[in-house]
Amino acid sequence: MLIGxxxxxxxxxxxxxxxxxxVDPTGFTNFDTLVRYAQLxxxxxxxxxxxxxxxxxxxxxxTDAQQLNIEPMMTLAAVARGTERIGLVATxxxxxxxxxxxxxxxxxxxxxxxxxxxxxxxxxxxxxxxANFGRALPPRFEKYERLHEFVQIVQGLxxxxxxxxxxHDQVSGRFADxxxxxxxxxxxxxLATSGPLPLPPSEQGQxxxxxxxxxxxxxxxxxxxxxxxxxxxxxxxxxxxxxxALRDAAERAGRDPDEIKFFAGLMTTIAPNRRxxxxxxxxxxxxxxxxxxGYLGQMLGLALDSAQLGEPLTKAQLAAARPSRQDxxxxxxxKVASEGWSLRDVLAHGVIDYxxxxxxxxxxxxxHMQTWFEAGAADGFWLCPDVYEDGLPxxxxxxxxxxxxxxxxxxxxxxxxxxxxxxxxxxxGRDPRLQ
Amino acid sequence: MLIGxxxxxxxxxxxxxxxxxxVDPTGFTNFDTLVRYAQLxxxxxxxxxxxxxxxxxxxxxxTDAQQLNIEPMMTLAAVARGTERIGLVATxxxxxxxxxxxxxxxxxxxxxxxxxxxxxxxxxxxxxxxANFGRALPPRFEKYERLHEFVQIVQGLxxxxxxxxxxHDQVSGRFADxxxxxxxxxxxxxLATSGPLPLPPSEQGQxxxxxxxxxxxxxxxxxxxxxxxxxxxxxxxxxxxxxxALRDAAERAGRDPDEIKFFAGLMTTIAPNRRxxxxxxxxxxxxxxxxxxGYLGQMLGLALDSAQLGEPLTKAQLAAARPSRQDxxxxxxxKVASEGWSLRDVLAHGVIDYxxxxxxxxxxxxxHMQTWFEAGAADGFWLCPDVYEDGLPxxxxxxxxxxxxxxxxxxxxxxxxxxxxxxxxxxxGRDPRLQ
Ligand SMILES: Cc1cc2nc3c(=O)[nH]c(=O)nc-3n(C[C@H](O)[C@H](O)[C@H](O)COP(=O)(O)O)c2cc1C
Ligand SMILES: Cc1cc2nc3c(=O)[nH]c(=O)nc-3n(C[C@H](O)[C@H](O)[C@H](O)COP(=O)(O)O)c2cc1C
Numbered sequence: 023m024l025i026g027x028x029x030x031x032x033x034x035x036x037x038x039x040x041x042x043x044x045v046d047p048t049g050f051t052n053f054d055t056l057v058r059y060a061q062l063x064x065x066x067x068x069x070x071x072x073x074x075x076x077x078x079x080x081x082x083x084x085t086d087a088q089q090l091n092i093e094p095m096m097t098l099a100a101v102a103r104g105t106e107r108i109g110l111v112a113t114x115x116x117x118x119x120x121x122x123x124x125x126x127x128x129x130x131x132x133x134x135x136x137x138x139x140x141x142x143x144x145x146x147x148x149x150x151x152x153a154n155f156g157r158a159l160p161p162r163f164e165k166y167e168r169l170h171e172f173v174q175i176v177q178g179l180x181x182x183x184x185x186x187x188x189x190h191d192q193v194s195g196r197f198a199d200x201x202x203x204x205x206x207x208x209x210x211x212x213l214a215t216s217g218p219l220p221l222p223p224s225e226q227g228q229x230x231x232x233x234x235x236x237x238x239x240x241x242x243x244x245x246x247x248x249x250x251x252x253x254x255x256x257x258x259x260x261x262x263x264x265x266x267a268l269r270d271a272a273e274r275a276g277r278d279p280d281e282i283k284f285f286a287g288l289m290t291t292i293a294p295n296r297r298x299x300x301x302x303x304x305x306x307x308x309x310x311x312x313x314x315x316g317y318l319g320q321m322l323g324l325a326l327d328s329a330q331l332g333e334p335l336t337k338a339q340l341a342a343a344r345p346s347r348q349d350x351x352x353x354x355x356x357k358v359a360s361e362g363w364s365l366r367d368v369l370a371h372g373v374i375d376y377x378x379x380x381x382x383x384x385x386x387x388x389x390h391m392q393t394w395f396e397a398g399a400a401d402g403f404w405l406c407p408d409v410y411e412d413g414l415p416x417x418x419x420x421x422x423x424x425x426x427x428x429x430x431x432x433x434x435x436x437x438x439x440x441x442x443x444x445x446x447x448x449x450x451g452r453d454p455r456l457q
Numbered sequence: 458m459l460i461g462x463x464x465x466x467x468x469x470x471x472x473x474x475x476x477x478x479x480v481d482p483t484g485f486t487n488f489d490t491l492v493r494y495a496q497l498x499x500x501x502x503x504x505x506x507x508x509x510x511x512x513x514x515x516x517x518x519x520t521d522a523q524q525l526n527i528e529p530m531m532t533l534a535a536v537a538r539g540t541e542r543i544g545l546v547a548t549x550x551x552x553x554x555x556x557x558x559x560x561x562x563x564x565x566x567x568x569x570x571x572x573x574x575x576x577x578x579x580x581x582x583x584x585x586x587x588a589n590f591g592r593a594l595p596p597r598f599e600k601y602e603r604l605h606e607f608v609q610i611v612q613g614l615x616x617x618x619x620x621x622x623x624x625h626d627q628v629s630g631r632f633a634d635x636x637x638x639x640x641x642x643x644x645x646x647x648l649a650t651s652g653p654l655p656l657p658p659s660e661q662g663q664x665x666x667x668x669x670x671x672x673x674x675x676x677x678x679x680x681x682x683x684x685x686x687x688x689x690x691x692x693x694x695x696x697x698x699x700x701x702a703l704r705d706a707a708e709r710a711g712r713d714p715d716e717i718k719f720f721a722g723l724m725t726t727i728a729p730n731r732r733x734x735x736x737x738x739x740x741x742x743x744x745x746x747x748x749x750x751g752y753l754g755q756m757l758g759l760a761l762d763s764a765q766l767g768e769p770l771t772k773a774q775l776a777a778a779r780p781s782r783q784d785x786x787x788x789x790x791x792k793v794a795s796e797g798w799s800l801r802d803v804l805a806h807g808v809i810d811y812x813x814x815x816x817x818x819x820x821x822x823x824x825h826m827q828t829w830f831e832a833g834a835a836d837g838f839w840l841c842p843d844v845y846e847d848g849l850p851x852x853x854x855x856x857x858x859x860x861x862x863x864x865x866x867x868x869x870x871x872x873x874x875x876x877x878x879x880x881x882x883x884x885x886g887r888d889p890r891l892q
Contacts, residue, residue, distance in 0.1 A: 040625065040632060047625040051568040051657065053538065077557055079655040083633045088655050093565035099534035100569060103488065120553060122512055122589045130528035133486040134535060154557045156649025190475065190482040197475060198518045214591025220514040220523050222486065 023395050023430045024402025026285055027063045029071035030091055032056045034409035035289055037086035038306040045411045051092060057104035059410040066418035067434055069443040070109030072252060072404050078150040095127050102135035109440035111140035111232050116172035117165055118146055118155045121213055125179040128229045129221045137225030137439035142232035145169045166239040171210035173247045174452055178206040180228035181451015182218030226439035227448040245271025246456060249446040252285045252404050256350040256378060261286045261399035276455045281446050286400040287377030291408045292384050292416040299381040303370040306408060311369055321352040331366045335359050384416050388424040458830050458865045459837025461720055462498045464506035465526055467491045469844035470724055472521035473741040480846045486527060492539035494845040501853035502869055504878040505544030507687060507839050513585040530562050537570035544875035546575035546667050551607035552600055553581055553590045556648055560614040563664045564656045572660030572874035577667035580604045601674040606645035608682045609887055613641040615663035616886015617653030661874035662883040680706025681891060684881040687720045687839050691785040691813060696721045696834035711890045716881050721835040722812030726843045727819050727851040734816040738805040741843060746804055753804060756787040766801045770794050819851050823859040
């Protein structure tokens with residue numbers, strides 16, 4: 023089982039994490055704090071940190087922290103210097119970047135981290151981002167066409183210095199072997215480059231490609247190029263189906279399906295018991311419960327009002343409730359509601375969060391991960407701790423030992439590179455099977 | 458007097474620096490080494506490091522190191538974490554970047570360095586770079602039009618969180634003051650953005666703008682936006698004229714000319730005496746003398762042959778020599794040749810290098826800097842040591858104390874930010890005098 027951790031704003035995955043006791047309120051821009059959390063994740067032997075990214079201000083900023091890092095590449099440069107083993111995966115947009123610049127920065131990260139970099143290649147689907155770049159979002163088809171070209175150009179640039187091209191031999195005075203440094207000369211419909219990139223290979227050859235799911239066209243991209251995919255899945259069945267679809271896509275592209283790892287998200291609020299965990303969750307998201315009651319009602323097929331926030335569903339409501347088919351989270355929401363929790367507590371279970379959420383003792387997280395993993399629903403998980411400061415230590419110090427004890431998680435890093443950690447082969451340039 | 462140091466490839470300014478004794482041959486990608494040199498410059502109280510950049514492979518790579526850093530922003534992120542006071546100026550192209558991405562990365566650098574970032578805004582004039590981006594260079598006029606828009610959009614984004622916008626007040630639960638976070642909504646002929654940038658101000662408000670001269674249109678850009686300009690000047694008269702032109706341009710833009718600092722380049726090869734310095738210079742650039750003899754001849758109005766490399770000019774040649782008016786370096790070249798040095802030694806004086814070069818004892822560098830500074834030819838210098846490993850320590854440990862002794866250079870950093878070091882005012886957003 024593989025573990026990644028979402029690495030965002032220096033506070034944690036809950037919007038109110040920044041104001042919890044003991045949390046550094048300046049964590050958003052404090053790199054001492056950011057690096058410390060990365061080191062903590064490394065102590066837990068996590069395979070990688072994962073940075074989502076949308077280049078825009080997307081938060082209720084009066085009360086909530088931006089859920090994103092101030093700048094993934096600069097942050098990972100700092101983290102690369104402050105850690106030794108953990109993989110470093112950042113999101114970069116193929117629609118709103120220049121391939122040469124992106125290729126160069128990720129390769130630099132790969133060099134400075136000694137082979138620990140990964141690029142989560144996303145086409146970007148947020149119109150707010152497009153407006154920041156003075157444009158409209160291109161049509162979906164075009165966006166993915168550009169994404170394909172972008173990945174191939176980036177990989178071509180990464181491979182423009184072959185293995186062994188950089189000699190730096192002071193005795194002979196040979197700095198590099200020009201025969202092993204080749205132009206790229208790729209030209210697509212949207213993008214082109216001549217190359218070469220002025221950077222040698224890293225310890226893993228070049229960065230790993232990740233992809234964050236986006237329908238059939240995203241699957242196609244992932245199947246061809248990705249070694250890791252972070253999914254948004256609410257049920258084990260859905261996760262299993264997505265993982266299988268991904269493996270099929272890899273096979274269709276002529277690859278071994280084991281070369282591509284599927285990660286299910288898991289959000290955590292850990293406390294000794296359920297009640298304490300719910301209270302913790304409520305304390306860090308106090309502003310956002312009322313407006314969610316209406317949506318909870320939709321999920322359950324009931325007209326609910328925020329006046330009922332402190333009360334459980336009535337018997338009549340429970341009898342009338344029908345989980346919505348539109349939202350896969352509804353069945354779980356109804357299960358929790360049937361246990362008699364107040365609506366606030368139902369919401370505090372994370373039933374309308376982005377990913378499955380464990381709100382309770384740490385062993386519940388271990389059980390969840392084991393069940394999904396053994397059902398073939400995931401190769402690993404990307405964990406989203408509520409607050410790094412005191413929500414990450416239980417994962418590192420309690421969850422990981424349980425998983426190790428059960429023989430599910432490695433006792434230590436075996437290799438040095440992200441490719442080693444993921445068990446995927448080294449790569450130099452474009453995948454020859456696709457050319 | 459202000460001092461910057463060119464910070465390039467981890468070896469030094471001479472192409473053969475990488476193979477000199479004691480030099481780390483992997484310095485190109487070794488961030489421990491890069492950070493160590495930055496710390497050394499900081500020990501010398503230099504005001505800033507300056508990173509030129511051309512996103513392309515531009516070196517005789519079989520024997521010479523690329524004269525550029527693998528990636529300026531990632532490197533400066535590492536350096537920001539490893540230093541405390543020295544300013545960090547990187548070059549970024551307005552033709553081949555997205556303003557939102559560039560604004561965000563420089564602002565992140567400014568935050569992580571606590572207000573020490575600067576952006577050297579260049580339009581890029583190298584067709585090899587353009588080809589790496591799959592395009593041709595735009596016409597000169599258009600390139601500068603885009604540069605103007607680019608700088609204003611970047612500054613607009615930098616200012617989109619006003620001073621005091623970020624509250625992070627855990628007691629009241631107020632993360633930011635939305636009234637102080639404004640969209641940018643700039644739209645030019647080439648570029649546009651909505652904004653805001655999701656990053657708060659730094660300790661100096663926002664990064665400093667630098668410009669690297671490019672004719673009248675570059676002067677216009679510098680006059681409006683720049684706080685620092687790195688010039689390429691061979692004679693004191695030329696430097697003085699360029700500095701005056703720059704100050705005039707600043708005044709025309711409605712600014713105080715003291716807000717803009719002009720830096721003359723100075724290359725150094727330091728040794729106890731001239732002969733030792735020439736030998737050092739020859740050892741680190743042994744591959745490149747023969748092909749330069751012809752050009753030296755052109756500078757002197759003589760037909761010279763590399764067979765004469767070990768000999769001085771004959772009496773007849775000296776009598777016939779006429780310095781070329783095309784190349785301002787020619788007068789100095791003739792002066793050196795008249796001293797009776799062999800042609801190899803004449804070249805080893807750096808007479809056809811990019812900047813004036815001191816090849817000799819450290820006091821000659823101090824004298825050069827004092828003379829130029831007192832003549833109003835420069836506000837400071839950007840030093841290009843031949844090799845960082847053993848060519849930078851004499852600047853830090855010998856040159857700086859001489860300048861301090863003469864009352865020309867500060868004894869220590871007074872302020873904390875790059876703006877403090879340069880003596881230029883804090884800034885939030887676009888310059889109101891230009892709007
Ligand atoms: C788990 C997950 C994480 C994602 N992370 C990002 C991200 O960080 N940045 C981004 O721009 N898009 C992200 N996406 C969006 C996808 O890349 C994709 O754009 C989205 O699913 C919409 O698909 P479409 O663009 O094909 O319409 C993510 C998607 C998923 C499922
Ligand atoms: C001292 C100095 C340093 C420069 N450094 C860079 C650089 O690092 N990157 C770059 O693209 N251009 C650099 N330039 C080039 C200028 O920005 C400008 O493009 C060049 O002078 C040509 O002018 P033009 O583009 O107006 O033709 C530098 C110029 C000078 C004088």
